[in-house]
Amino acid sequence: MPAAKKKPTTANASPERRREILNIAAEVFAAHGYNATTVRRIADEAGMLAGSLYYHFDSKESMLDEILSSFLTELWDGYDAVLAARLGPRETIEALVTESFREIDRHRAAVAIYQKEARHLTAQPRFGYLADSQQKFERAWLGTLERGVADGVFRADLDIRLTYRFVRDTVWVAASWYRPGGQHSPEEIARQYLSMVLDGVAVRA
Amino acid sequence: MPAAKKKPTTANASPERRREILNIAAEVFAAHGYNATTVRRIADEAGMLAGSLYYHFDSKESMLDEILSSFLTELWDGYDAVLAARLGPRETIEALVTESFREIDRHRAAVAIYQKEARHLTAQPRFGYLADSQQKFERAWLGTLERGVADGVFRADLDIRLTYRFVRDTVWVAASWYRPGGQHSPEEIARQYLSMVLDGVAVRA
Amino acid sequence: MPAAKKKPTTANASPERRREILNIAAEVFAAHGYNATTVRRIADEAGMLAGSLYYHFDSKESMLDEILSSFLTELWDGYDAVLAARLGPRETIEALVTESFREIDRHRAAVAIYQKEARHLTAQPRFGYLADSQQKFERAWLGTLERGVADGVFRADLDIRLTYRFVRDTVWVAASWYRPGGQHSPEEIARQYLSMVLDGVAVRA
Amino acid sequence: MPAAKKKPTTANASPERRREILNIAAEVFAAHGYNATTVRRIADEAGMLAGSLYYHFDSKESMLDEILSSFLTELWDGYDAVLAARLGPRETIEALVTESFREIDRHRAAVAIYQKEARHLTAQPRFGYLADSQQKFERAWLGTLERGVADGVFRADLDIRLTYRFVRDTVWVAASWYRPGGQHSPEEIARQYLSMVLDGVAVRA
DNA sequence: GATGAATGAGGCTTCATTCAT
DNA sequence: TATGAATGAAGCCTCATTCAT
Structure with a gap:
């Protein structure tokens, strides 16, 4: 039986080990940047040699x-939920902000x-899904904001795209300083952020 | 200012050409990341060969x-002003927010x-001034916020460090999408940002 | 026969499986070249993992x-027969030409x-027998040609070594395009080749 | 002046040095096979470091x-001439045979x-021209042979494709043993080969 | 007999940098 | 000021091979 000639992608290696390694890699990528991270560094932290990574991953x-x-x-x-x-x-x-902080907590x-x-990955075809996601993301947030303006719950005197970027960035940059297990739970952070974004930091006259 | 640790060669190059090249380099670094940018790419864009850059710069x-x-x-x-x-x-x-958007506009x-x-540069001694600046920065903003809470002009029910990060990030991430010469002047953007940050995006009950 | 220089493990594997694998390996080596062939490719084609080959072979x-x-x-x-x-x-x-085409048919x-x-294997001691065979081969063919010239059945006006190479190459390169089971049997091909080699392709005046 | 952004392919390096290196590379490829040849080996023989080759060539x-x-x-x-x-x-x-031996002499x-x-390069798109050449080659030789059979100057009792392969291989394999500057000039070798191919090695009855 | 996971050597390539001209 | 040619270190990846299970 000539083995069905299915390309044996490296994807079939045990999923647990893959996950372990991916978590390590993600940590190092996040800390030092993708380009500045050497494959050897990842391997070191995973307790193996650089070449061994290629048993689990293509590249x-x-x-x-x-x-x-x-x-x-x-x-x-x-x-989507x-x-x-x-x-x-x-x-x-x-709900979106809260969900976002939960994702930051987990990922x-x-x-x-x-x-x-x-930004630069988007150019590569392989990462085309980043652009797709970004678009979907924009539609979801911008649409909600527009709906809110129409319903009279959000201010109409602001540039809506500026507002969108403001809300979006405000949430996601948090990943740069957030440390899971800190004093605030993701939900608590979400509550405070929402309070600032929706009601402002100034005391009302 | 610790005197000349490098060859003085790089000093006598015409300052205008240096500036030109630095602007080009900054543009490329910003677009592709420092690590991913090759010295050759900068040279190409400056219309010279990679080696020639070393007449103007040490590295x-x-x-x-x-x-x-x-x-x-x-x-x-x-x-400081x-x-x-x-x-x-x-x-x-x-004033700080407005000044910040002006800097984003220019740099x-x-x-x-x-x-x-x-983040990763801070570790290197050469870039120690980044940490210094960050500290000074934090003192300026955090101090102002604390003063505001004490004076009753800023809300006291928020975690002040969270507020600090919120305001700080909110302003600076703008550099990732801001394009000089767009429809909003830096001052206009600052005004809208301040309006959101201070008064929130929700319509007041 | 110099006795067991390698682990005897590889000896007790079933001879049929060995043959199967060797045939596969030969096919792949022939198609892509020895160096360009990975052990994994052979294993794939044999329906096993690369490491498993080492149960059957040393290397x-x-x-x-x-x-x-x-x-x-x-x-x-x-x-020899x-x-x-x-x-x-x-x-x-x-007879030698016919025998050669039969070997091409089978191997x-x-x-x-x-x-x-x-050519490059000959340099390695392990493949010394290639040189031996080549020498023996040359003696057999060249000797026969010389005998033929002496007997007046082969032309005397040709450089005999050139003739040797001509006949030798002419036969063996056929392996590069020959496909067993084609329209000509090895014997038929031998007959035509011999006809060309001995009598030429030109019509006699 | 932003330098016209022409991709500075490595092709503009001084042609003499390129040729030198190419000749060395060709020699090594021929001796050991393309795959078995390391880039470092080529560099060694060219008196430079492996990486330096990439100043002259892309890969x-x-x-x-x-x-x-x-x-x-x-x-x-x-x-074509x-x-x-x-x-x-x-x-x-x-004329074709003579020209071929001249090419073998020079290349x-x-x-x-x-x-x-x-054979295996032909599969890669980059080397598609090999297949083109091969086809053109076949048309030229096969066509000439067919014309010869029609004109009654070549034997009609042979499989014409077999004859084609015979003549073709017979000539080109010579490259495997030919050494320029040997005792026979390319023209002399061509003469003897042609004599064998056209008239056979057997003495006429 | 075979798998899964690794090793370790080595290959190709990139790139910041140097230096004579 | 800039070029042309190179260096040398390092990076990613491949692959034959090993070995416990």
Whole structure:
């Protein structure tokens, strides 16, 4: 039986080990940047030799790919659930922000990598899904904000795209300083952020 | 200022050409990341060969150094002027934010580089001034916020460090999407940002 | 036969499986070249993992060795029988050519490998028998040709070594395009080749 | 002046040095095979470090490419001249064979490489021109042979494709043993080969 | 007999940098 | 001021091979 000639991608290696290594890689990518991270550094931290990584993965890039795509998959699971609930605009924003901080809590490294690398990765076909996600992301947030303006719950005197960027960045940059297990839970951080974003930091006259 | 640790050769090159090249380098660093940028790419874009850059600069790192340090110098010129004015906390915040957007307008590339690379550069002695600046920065903003809370103009129910990070990040990430010459002037952007940060995006009940 | 220089493990594997694998290996070596062939490719094609080959063989090189040496053994069985018959020079040449095409028919892959790799293998002690065979080969053919010239059945006006190379190459390169089971049997091809070599392709005046 | 952004391919390095290196590379490829040849080996023989080769060439493969394509270019210059002369079939064959030996004399290494590597290179798009050349080659030779059979100057009782392969291989394998500067000039070797191919090695009855 | 996971050597390539001209 | 040619270190990746299970 000539073995069905299926390309034996490295994908069939034990999933646990893969995950372990990916977590390590994500941590190092996040700390030092993708380009500045050597494959040997990852291997060192995983307790193996650089070449051995290639038993589990096709390339350094494919590790990055898997880190980012599996993060985005989970992110959209969460977002889609929120959007499917068809809440009011304010409640949707609240739920999205909360969900975002939860994702930052669970995928801190992936989010940090995403922040730093997404822009130039988008150019490569392999990472085309980043652009897709970004577009979907924009539609979800911008749409909700527009709905809120129409409903009179969000201010109409602001440039809506500016508001979108403000809210978006405000949430995601948090990954650059957030440390899981710190004094604030993701939900608590979300609450405070929402309070600032929605009501401002100034005391009302 | 510790005197000439490198060959003085690089000093007598015409300052204009240096600036030109630095601007080009900053643009490329910002677009592709410092590590991913080759010295050859910079040279190409400057219309010379890679080796020729070394007539003007000691090293790739020294270009980065000069880009970041000259940006920070200008930034602190602006900030120090604001702080010296001893305005009230709200007015100080407003002035700092406005000044920040002006810097983003003038040094977009440098700011973007700073965002992406500061964290790991801080570890190197050569870039120690980044940490110094960051500390000074934190004192200025955090102090102003604390003063504002004490004066009753800023909300007291928020974690003050969270607020600090919120305001700080919110402003600076703008460099990632800001394009000079767009439809909003830096001052206009500052006004809208301040409006969101201070009063929130929600319509008041 | 110098006794067991390697682990005897590889000896007790079933001879049929060995043969199967060797045939596969020979096919791949012939198609892509020895160096360009990975042990994993062979294993894939044999429906096993690369490491598993080492139950059957000591090394990639030992596969090559076995392929070539068993081919040469069979070749010399045939040639020796021909030479032992002590035919006239023309009949000897005819018999050798015919025998050669039969070997090409049965060991196409091995012959192709031999063509491509013999030259540099000869340098390695392990493949010393290649040089021996080559020498023996030359003596047999060149001797027969010389005998033919002496007997007046082959032309005397040609450089005899050139003639030797001409006849030799002419036969063996056929392995590069010959496909067993094609429209011509090895004997038929031999007949036509002999006709060309002995009588030329031009119509006689 | 932003330097016209022409991709500065490595092709602009001084042509003499390139040729020198290519000749060395061809020699090594021919002796050890393309795959078995390390880039370092080539560099060693050229008196430089491996990395330095990349100032002159894009890759190891591009050296191979340039070696083969420039050989084929010259070959076709010669062949086309012969074919353009519209000689009779026998004279055309004689001229082609003579031209071939001249090419072997001048491009021995390239021819040897071609012999060994052409088959698997043809699969790669980059080397598509090998297949083109092969086809053109076949048309030229086969066509001439067919014309000769029709004109009654070549034997009609032979399988014409077999004859084609016989003549073709017979000539080109010579590259495997030919050494320029030996006792026979290319023209002399051509004369003897033609004599054997056309009239056979047997003495006429 | 075979798998899964690794080793370790070595290969190709990139790139910051140097230096004579 | 800049070029052309090179250096040398380091990076990613491949692959034959090993070995416990």
